[in-house]
Amino acid sequence: MAQKILVTGGTGYIGSHTVVELQNAGYEVVIIDNLSNSNIGVLDGIEAITGKRPVFFEGDCTDMNTLRKCFEENPGINGIINFAASKAVGESVQKPLLYYRNNLNTLMNLLQLMPEFGTKGIVFSSSCTVYGEPDVNPIDETAPIKPATSPYGNTKQISEEIIKDYIKSGAPIKSILLRYFNPIGAHPTAKIGELPLGVPQNLVPYLTQAAAGIRKELTVFGNDYNTPDGSCIRDYIDVVDLAKAHVIAIKRILDKEDTDPVEIFNLGTGRGLSVLELIASFERATGVKVPHKIGDRRAGDIEKIWADPKKANEVLGWTAVVPIDETMKNAWAWQCHVTEK
Ligand code: UD1
DSSP, rough: OOOOOEEEETHHHHHHHHHHHHHHTOOHHHHHHESSSSSSHHHHHHHHHOOOOOOEOOTTTSSSSHHHHHHHHHHEEEEEOOOOOOOHHHHHOOOOOHHHHIIIIIHHHHHHHHTTTOOOOOEEEEEEEGOOOOSSSOOTTSOOOOSSSSHHHHHHHHHHHHHHHHHHOOOOEEEEEOOOOOOEOOOSSSSSOOOOOSOOOSHHHHHHHHHHHHOEEEEEOOOOOTTTTOOOOOOOEEHHHHHHHHHHHHHHHHHHHSSOOOEEEESSSSSEEEEHHHHHHHHHHSSEEEEEEEEOOOOTOOOOBOOOHHHHIIIIIIOOOOHHHHHHHHHHHHHHHHHHO
């Protein structure tokens, strides 16, 4: 019988791509999402790609009664992939309690219900933000955790600790913490992708909207950093590559007996790209110009960070493979699809 995976936040950006890969790999998927930052239409996209509509439970994971009902109505959940969280760095500074409440209560509710319902494993979406500004690049999982610079970042650090402490206390579950670098792009079918509400805060959605004429121009936040072209460097990872890592992670937790109860992996390409290089890649891949100007630095930005993904490559047998130009082409196809609608 197919194993059943609960995907919290499964209609969101990374969640929806992961649902596709889970279904393609033969898993049965139950999504729980409160649609606070996503759209029910995403289910149509998932169905169009995979030929299967996942079970959908509308509800808020911060509410224990709702979450319990979801477990009761969907018996036999073997594993959880937890995407349900608020993720805008700037907003988290304005509304810290919202971020602590959403991100931490969701996680604690899930952890509490897991033993009760015999759910064995949880994959958690963490972030390279836990490393702060690295002393050296590329950065591996043994690097020190730096004090968080936003409530959002802090929820990732605290969540990692909560999971470790809970498992240390003897809870009969296992977990894999995935530290994402910068997820970008969309499904190559252009049937699902990122749907930012309002003015995008992240680089690629802003870039594609500027290219589409929805925004006047992209502002490059600073060109006086200590990098070859002066703009910030990140490790941009294709969202489908990222989604596939989750399938490997949940399989490892559920099927492999001899692994540590908590494991941590960086998910990145191992290659740093500057903001200006990313714009160049987009223009090369699509033939479309990105109107842009150089502006001031953005407060709180990290100068440069990219992953050492060797542990994920060797232990998970996972490697990011989608070339950056391909990722940019997919991001553009998705933008065109959204604009046409
Ligand atoms: C941030 C968070 C990360 C989170 C991610 C997704 C930190 C340190 N990082 O990443 O944890 O997972 O958001 O929400 O908290 N840029 C421009 N112009 C723009 C927008 C961005 O030049 O209009 C530049 C930024 O300066 C940065 C790069 O593009 O150098 C990427 O920015 P962004 O997409 O916002 O992601 P991060 O800040 O790296």
